[in-house]
Amino acid sequence: MNGIMEVLTTKIPLGEGVAWLVDTLTTRFSAQFRFVSDMLEGGIQALTWCLSALHPLVFIALCTALAWFIRKSKGVALACALGFLLLLNLGLWESMVQTLALIIAATLLSLTLGIPMGILNAHSRTAYFVTRPLLDLMQTIPAFVYLIPALMFFGLGEVPGVFATVVFAMPPVIRLTCLGIQQVPTERLEAGRAFGANWWQMLLKIEIPSAMPSILMGVNQTIMMALSMVVIAALIGAEGLGASVMRALAVVDVGMGFESGLGIVVLAMLLDRIVRPEKTPDGSS
Amino acid sequence: MNQGTDATAEKLCCRDVWKIFGKLPGGALGQLRNAPQRQHEIQTLPGCTVAVREADFSVREGELFVIMGLSGSGKSTLMRCLNGLIRPTWGEVFVDGRSLQAISAKQLRRLRQEKMAMVFQHFALLPHRTILDNVALGLELQGVSKKRRRAKALEALELVGLQGWERNHPVELSGGMQQRVGLARALAVDPQILLMDEPFSALDPLIRRQMQDEFLKLAAKVKKTIVFITHDLDEAIRLADRIAMMKDGRIVQMGTPEQIVLEPENDYVEEFVASVSRAKVITARHVMADPRPWTSRREEDPLAVLDRMKKEDLQCVFITDTDRRLLGVLTREEAARKIRGGSAPAGCNGVPAIGPDAPLSEVVEQAASSIHPTPVLDGRGRILGVVTRKRLLQEWKQDLEG
Numbered sequence: 001m002n003g004i005m006e007v008l009t010t011k012i013p014l015g016e017g018v019a020w021l022v023d024t025l026t027t028r029f030s031a032q033f034r035f036v037s038d039m040l041e042g043g044i045q046a047l048t049w050c051l052s053a054l055h056p057l058v059f060i061a062l063c064t065a066l067a068w069f070i071r072k073s074k075g076v077a078l079a080c081a082l083g084f085l086l087l088l089n090l091g092l093w094e095s096m097v098q099t100l101a102l103i104i105a106a107t108l109l110s111l112t113l114g115i116p117m118g119i120l121n122a123h124s125r126t127a128y129f130v131t132r133p134l135l136d137l138m139q140t141i142p143a144f145v146y147l148i149p150a151l152m153f154f155g156l157g158e159v160p161g162v163f164a165t166v167v168f169a170m171p172p173v174i175r176l177t178c179l180g181i182q183q184v185p186t187e188r189l190e191a192g193r194a195f196g197a198n199w200w201q202m203l204l205k206i207e208i209p210s211a212m213p214s215i216l217m218g219v220n221q222t223i224m225m226a227l228s229m230v231v232i233a234a235l236i237g238a239e240g241l242g243a244s245v246m247r248a249l250a251v252v253d254v255g256m257g258f259e260s261g262l263g264i265v266v267l268a269m270l271l272d273r274i275v276r277p278e279k280t281p282d283g284s285s
Numbered sequence: 286m287n288q289g290t291d292a293t294a295e296k297l298c299c300r301d302v303w304k305i306f307g308k309l310p311g312g313a314l315g316q317l318r319n320a321p322q323r324q325h326e327i328q329t330l331p332g333c334t335v336a337v338r339e340a341d342f343s344v345r346e347g348e349l350f351v352i353m354g355l356s357g358s359g360k361s362t363l364m365r366c367l368n369g370l371i372r373p374t375w376g377e378v379f380v381d382g383r384s385l386q387a388i389s390a391k392q393l394r395r396l397r398q399e400k401m402a403m404v405f406q407h408f409a410l411l412p413h414r415t416i417l418d419n420v421a422l423g424l425e426l427q428g429v430s431k432k433r434r435r436a437k438a439l440e441a442l443e444l445v446g447l448q449g450w451e452r453n454h455p456v457e458l459s460g461g462m463q464q465r466v467g468l469a470r471a472l473a474v475d476p477q478i479l480l481m482d483e484p485f486s487a488l489d490p491l492i493r494r495q496m497q498d499e500f501l502k503l504a505a506k507v508k509k510t511i512v513f514i515t516h517d518l519d520e521a522i523r524l525a526d527r528i529a530m531m532k533d534g535r536i537v538q539m540g541t542p543e544q545i546v547l548e549p550e551n552d553y554v555e556e557f558v559a560s561v562s563r564a565k566v567i568t569a570r571h572v573m574a575d576p577r578p579w580t581s582r583r584e585e586d587p588l589a590v591l592d593r594m595k596k597e598d599l600q601c602v603f604i605t606d607t608d609r610r611l612l613g614v615l616t617r618e619e620a621a622r623k624i625r626g627g628s629a630p631a632g633c634n635g636v637p638a639i640g641p642d643a644p645l646s647e648v649v650e651q652a653a654s655s656i657h658p659t660p661v662l663d664g665r666g667r668i669l670g671v672v673t674r675k676r677l678l679q680e681w682k683q684d685l686e687g
Contacts, residue, residue, distance in 0.1 A: 187409035193370055195423040195474070196398030205425070209413045 022149045037154040040105070044158045048101040056093055060084040067274045076273050083266045092241060092263040099240030099267065102158060102233065103226045106165035110222045114170045115215065118177025119203065128178070135171040143168060143232050151236055161233030169225035173218035180214025181207050216277035223275055227268045241267065295382075296478060296510040297350075297367060298343040302376035304362050304534075307333035336362040337373070338534040349504060349511045353521040354531030360514045363531070364480055367512060368401050369393050380478070398427045401478040402471035406486055408463045410455040416442070416466055417451035423474035434473075441473035442466075444503065461492040468500075472507060481513045485520065497523055518557060522546065522565050530554055542566050563684045569648050570641040572680050573661045573670025580605050580668060583612060591620045601657050603636070609667045611636060614657055638662045641669055645680070648672055 026033070051059070060081055067073075067080040087096045121128045143164055150160035184207055192206040208215070234242030241263045248257035336359040344350040354360045365371040366378055369385045378385045380400060385393060402423060410419050417438050418425075424434035442448055445465040455463055464484055471479055485493045485500075497520060504511060504524075515521050521528050522542040529539045530553075538550045546566045549555035581590045581602045594602060594617050601616040614636045615623075638660045639651050651659045658673040 185407070185409070187405045187407050188411065190365075190370055191403065191405060191409040191411075191422075192426075194368055194397055194401075194403035194480070195426050195470075196394040196396075197426050198394060201426055205422075206411065209411065212413065 022152060026152045033153045037159045040154075040159045040162055041157065044101055044105050044162065047104060048098055051097045051101055052094065056084075056088050060088070063270075063274075067270075070274055071276075079273065080270055083270045086266060087263055090259050090263060092244065092260065095239070095241045095244045095260070096263060096267060098238075099227075099230050099242065099264075102161060102165070102230065102238060102240055103223060103271075105158075106162045106169060106226045106229075107219070107223050109162065109166050110170040110173055110226070111219060113166070114173035114218070114222070115177050117170075118174045118215075118218070119181060119207075121174065121178040122181035122207075131174065135174060138167050139171045143229065147232070147236055156237035158233075158238050160236050161229075161238030164233055164236075165226045165229040168229050169222045172221035172225060173215070176214045176218030176221065177211065180211025180218075183214070184210040213277045216275075220272060220276050223271050224268060227264060227271070230264060294346050295343040296346045296348075296380070297512065298379040298382075299340045299363075299366070300377045300379070302337055302340040302363070302366055302373045302378060303335070304337040304359070304366060304371060305333050305335050305374045335534050337366065340366075340376070340536055342529055342536065342539060344510055344512060346510055347508055349513060349524055349526045351513045351515060351521045351525035351528045352531060353515055353518060353525075353528050355516055358531040359534035360516075360531050361482055362534075364482055364512060364514055368397055368403065368480060398423065398474065400476055401480060402474050402476040404464070404467045404471050404479065404481040404484045406483040408455070408460075408467045408487075410463055410466055410470075412455055414454070415451060416447065416453050416455065416458070419455065419466055420451075420469045420473050422470055427474070437475075438469070438473050441469040444472055444507070445469045446499075459492075460488050461496055464488065464496065468503075477510060479509045479511045481511065483514050483516065486516065493520070500524070518561055519565065522561065530557070543571075547571075563680075564645040567645045567680065568641065569639050569643045569645075569659075569661045569672060570670075572645070572648065572676050573641070573672050574676055576603070576660070576668045576671045579603055579658065579660075579671045580609070581615070582607065587620055587624050590615070591617065591624060594620065603660050603668060603671070605668055611638065611660055611662055611666055611668050616657075636660060639672075640664075649677060652677055 054062070063084060064077050064081045068077040071077070087093060117127075117131065121131050146167060147160065147164055150163045154160045154163060188206060188210060189202070192202050197205065230238070230240055230242035231245050232242070234240065234246045241260055244260035244263070245257060248254075248260055338359075340363055342350075352360045352363060362371055366373045367380075369378070373386070377387075380396060383396075385396075388396070411422070414422075417435065420438040420441055421434040424437055429437070439448070439451065442451055445468050447462060447465050447469065450458065450462070455466065458466065464487075467484065485496050488496060501524060513524060515524075522545075525542050527539065527541055528545050529536045530545065531537065532553050538545060538554045540548075543566045545554060546558045546561055546563060549558055578597060579599065579602055581593075581604055583604055583606055590602060593599070599617070601614050604612045604615050606612055636657070637651055637655050639648060639662070641661050641663065643651075643661075648659065652672060652674055658671045660668050661670045661672060663669050
């Protein structure tokens, strides 16, 4: 009995393995990581520069117009204008722009990786089988666990923040894309095939449009998840609303902490209302 | 309807088609295929579903072929074998003499694009597209230019009576209209073969009836070879040139609606058609009696005619010329009067008559409005038979008992 327990409690070197892997990656592939890091860094900076180049009022006007264009709702457009004015009033404009750039970068990255992954998962049982536990891991493992390796790979700043955000925010879009495509009615797929569609035509003309409500829901979720990561990203040097919260916490300034926190909430609500799947014509949202 | 077209080409043809769903250890199916007692062994295959057994039939060009069976009888699977959406386990499907099993995937797609179109039970329209773009789907997949596919789609929409709706979305249309869009989508590619998978089953009974009528008119106009699936025997009888009855994956009887209803070949079909009113398939031809006792040549001696009428207890006779063409009707009183007046019985014109393919309802209507028996005439006005009230009532009695 004792012998069995001894064998069972002899620790598998899991942690050591991961540490070794991270070590090896950082030393052997530092040039590659540096390259990716620089690329991302450049992208985010360019984005931030573009967003902050606009006068706040022009920016607000554009966003309001966009909200109106997408939602066709006076309420949403008005809320958009008021929300951004509030952020401007609270002096959070610059932080908001930085956060927005981070979110846009993380979301774009999540979508370009996540949508094809979702499509692959919907079509391949093997891929689905392999990806599912990975997605569970990405969504549930505490962010701090991969923040440290991210720091080691990419150094301080926005890039590890984007990396951490992508890890956390990509699963919903993969899951929802996969779900949407799996739920396309069989008859609709048969219709495509019966009229002679090839693989690409099936994907582009039947599957993706049919799964669009679900995919948009995934995009929405990704944005929301990305926003919830901004505070954590601030821990490793990402600027923005998260950093404001951190600074307020450091000096126990309750009022400023609340204002910055409220800024995140307002931004989250605005993005959610603007980028939200519409009710589809067939009623299946 | 198309009985005279036996000589035309076979458009679609199934040769010993089987579809077995489920897995068997490698090679087991191959061995079974050649086993002499495979019929029996396949009955008891563990973990397998035999959806189609030994389907062997051909559909002639221009024919409306109905596959009829209850749910689970394998009719949908069989239809999907016809355009290769499902690959048969054994057997071959030929379209215009070309085996679907022998061509490449690319050729198969081409064949589906150009030769055959399908209509679905739940319409299978794309909700994100306008009606026009839905109808143009097949053309779009073929790579037809935007302008041409718009023109053709509009044409197809007009054919089904939906002009003016092209900018709407499917959700804005009623079920009947949506299925018309489905039909227009199939017709837009101008296919030679239409496969219709229970197209009217999801509609209200009233709408269904109306759609059937319109569909019959449309089918006569567009002249396609049509394979039509239904679980509704009434629908099958109304539409079909020929019906294949399926049960448990097997075609249990194949024939014209009349044959199916009047001469069921086995207990299953008999039981199935028992509930169907024979009146639906019976035509004047089935109930008419031999016309000879009822007719008399114009040249015949009126006295002899009157004698015969009295002897056989006939209230009237039909006067014909030497070619048996109907000239008129002569009642007993008229005959007596004419003899007294000394003139030959000429008969009067305008006798109500019907054709041999007139449905029973029409025969009854005619018989009810006339005191005479109803003559049945062929296309050239020659008398083929006579429908008496007695015969009609006998038929009705049989139907009630049936």
